Amino acid sequence: MIHQNLTTKQQVRILPQQIQLLNLFHLSTLELEHRIQQELEENPLLEELKPEDAAVLDKSEAVQEFADYEEFMYDDIPDYKTEYANYFSGEEIPERPIVQSFDFRQQLKAQIHLVLTCSKKLEYANYVIDSLSENGMLEIPLSSLAEDMSFKFNTWMEEEDILPLLYAIQNLDPAGVGARDIKESLVLQLKRQNVNRPDVHAALKLVEYHFTDLKNRQLEKIKDGLNLDEDELKIVLELIASFPLYPISVRSEDPPGKNYIIPDFIISVDGEDIEVSLAKQRSTSLFINQNWMDAVKSQCTKQDKATGQYLKSKLQSAEWFVSAIQQRESTMLKVMRTIVKWQYDYFREGDILLLKPMILKNIAQEVGVDISTVSRITSNKYASTPFGNILLKDLFSEGLANQEGEVISNKIVQSALEEAIAQEDKGSPLTDHQLAVILAKKGYKIARRTVAKYRELLRIPTAQMRALWG
Numbered sequence: 001m002i003h004q005n006l007t008t009k010q011q012v013r014i015l016p017q018q019i020q021l022l023n024l025f026h027l028s029t030l031e032l033e034h035r036i037q038q039e040l041e042e043n044p045l046l047e048e049l050k051p052e053d054a055a056v057l058d059k060s061e062a063v064q065e066f067a068d069y070e071e072f073m074y075d076d077i078p079d080y081k082t083e084y085a086n087y088f089s090g091e092e093i094p095e096r097p098i099v100q101s102f103d104f105r106q107q108l109k110a111q112i113h114l115v116l117t118c119s120k121k122l123e124y125a126n127y128v129i130d131s132l133s134e135n136g137m138l139e140i141p142l143s144s145l146a147e148d149m150s151f152k153f154n155t156w157m158e159e160e161d162i163l164p165l166l167y168a169i170q171n172l173d174p175a176g177v178g179a180r181d182i183k184e185s186l187v188l189q190l191k192r193q194n195v196n197r198p199d200v201h202a203a204l205k206l207v208e209y210h211f212t213d214l215k216n217r218q219l220e221k222i223k224d225g226l227n228l229d230e231d232e233l234k235i236v237l238e239l240i241a242s243f244p245l246y247p248i249s250v251r252s253e254d255p256p257g258k259n260y261i262i263p264d265f266i267i268s269v270d271g272e273d274i275e276v277s278l279a280k281q282r283s284t285s286l287f288i289n290q291n292w293m294d295a296v297k298s299q300c301t302k303q304d305k306a307t308g309q310y311l312k313s314k315l316q317s318a319e320w321f322v323s324a325i326q327q328r329e330s331t332m333l334k335v336m337r338t339i340v341k342w343q344y345d346y347f348r349e350g351d352i353l354l355l356k357p358m359i360l361k362n363i364a365q366e367v368g369v370d371i372s373t374v375s376r377i378t379s380n381k382y383a384s385t386p387f388g389n390i391l392l393k394d395l396f397s398e399g400l401a402n403q404e405g406e407v408i409s410n411k412i413v414q415s416a417l418e419e420a421i422a423q424e425d426k427g428s429p430l431t432d433h434q435l436a437v438i439l440a441k442k443g444y445k446i447a448r449r450t451v452a453k454y455r456e457l458l459r460i461p462t463a464q465m466r467a468l469w470g
Contacts, residue, residue: 023151024328025376029264029280036282039321045311046318049285104136104177104248105129111172125165127152128178136177136248137185138166139459176247182461183211189243202226202236214240217464245461263384265336267347274347276337279384283326288318334367335377336392342366343395350387355409358396413444414454421460429463 027035040046108129116122127149133139140148142159150157169178175192179185186207193200206214210222223233268275340347342362345354360378364371378392397409420438424430430438432451439446455462 021324021327023154024324025331025373026148026151026379028380029262032282036286036325043314043318043321045288045314046321047287047289049287104174105132108132108169108172108177112169115168115171121165124149124153124157124162125169128162128165128169132178134248135246135459136174136179137246138178138180142166174247176244179247182245182465183207185245185247186240186243189247190240199232199235199239202228202232203239206236207240215462215464217467245465261382261389263389264332264381265383267336267340267383267385269348269386274340274344276333276340278329278333281329283322283329286322286325288315288322331367331369331373332377335363335369335374336383338363338366339378339392339395346395347385350385352415353412355395355397355411357398357409359398360396408444410454413439413446414458416442416444417451417454418458418460421455421466427467429466431463 024032024035036048040048109126112125112129113122116125128138128145131138131140131145131148138145142162146157146159146162149162166178170176170188172178175189176185177188179188187204190200190204190207195201195204205226206222210225213221213225219233223229226233226236228236263279266277266279268277339358342358343354343356346352346356360371360374364374367374378396381392382389383392394411397411416439417435420435421430432448432455435455436446436448436451439451452462460466
C-alpha cells in the first residue's frame, strides 16, 4: 500500500563558489600565483597590471630628484663595485656556481612515474610525495591528507583512496620512505632484506609484534616470545640498530638555502607598534578589461546569443575571481593582525617563552569567521619577522598552568623538554619519569604520560630506543 509522508529536515549545502573560495584561502603565495596565471589564461576579460606598466604610470608623475649638476653627478655606488666591473665585460663576469643539492622528492617522483600509468593517480601520488617531511616520513594523518587533497583536486577523497598510492610510494627507494612511524619504517627496511635469514626473520617478528616491549626494554618478554637466547637476541638487536630510524637523514653538508620559504606576511616592529602586511598583494593588479568587452559586444548581433552568453559567463567569472582575491587578502590581514595582537609580546621579542596559549577558536571568535577559515588561512603559510620566518601553525598551542598558577603555552614546555633531552647522557638516556621530575624542578609540573605525548609530538624516541641507537 502506498503512503505519502511529509517530513521536514535541515541540510547544509556548500555552494561551488564557496568551495572555490575556501580553496583560495588554503593556497600559499606561490600556489596563488599559479592559480592567478591559470585564470588569466582561461579568461580573456581578466587582465593583470604588469610592474612595468605601473612604473610607466609612476614615471609620468615623478618629481625631479636632482637640484643641480653636483647632485646629478653624485651617486651612492661604492667605488669598489665600479672598479670590479671594469675588469670584466658584461658577458665575462664570473658567476657563483650553484651547489647541487639532494632532493629525495624529485627522485621519488621519477620512480613513481615508472610505476603508475594513470595520469590522475600520478598527480595524486606526487601530492603525497610533496607531503612527506624532510626525513621522508608521512607525519600527516591520512584523514587530514584526504581532506587537503579533496580541496586541492576538487573531488572527494577518502583514506582508502590514498592507501594504494602510499603503498606504491613505500615500495620505492630508499627503503622506509613514506612510513607513518618508526615501527613501519623499520618493518619496510627489514622486508627489503633476505627474510629467510634467521636474524632478519626474528628481527621482523620482533618489530612487528614486540615493538612495544622493545620500547619498554622488556628483553625477557621478547626472548620468551621469540624463543631466543641471550646471544641470539643480541644479534637481532644489533641488526635492528644498524637501520636508521628515519629513511632520509637531513645532511649537514646540504646548502642551507635549498628550501626557499616564500613568506605570506611581512611583520615589522617599529618601537611599540607592530605592522602587518601581505608579502604580495594581488588584488590591486587584477582588473576586468571593459574596453575589450565593449568592443566585442559592439560587433555581436542580437542573433548571436552564444557569443553574448559566453561573454556574460566570463564577466561573472572574472568579477567573482577579483572579488574572491580581495576577500582572501582582507580576511588574511584580519586573521594575522588578530594573531599579532594575541601574541604581541612574542612578536616584539621573538622569545618562545613569551608565547601565550592560543587555539583556532580564539582567533575565529575575535575575527568573526568560522574555525575552518582560520585553519585554512594559517595552513602552510609563513610570516617574515625580524627574528626569522615562522610557520603560523606553530603559534597555536594549548595552555597549562605552572607552579605559580600562570597559564603558559605547551610550546614552552616542549622547548624545555627538548633542551633536557639534548643535555642528557647519551649512554644512559632519561626516562619519561625522570624528564617529568626535571621539568617539575623548572616549574612545569606535568604527568609522565604528558611528557610521553610531547616527546612523540617532537618525534623523539623513548629512552630505550635512544639508548639502542645511541
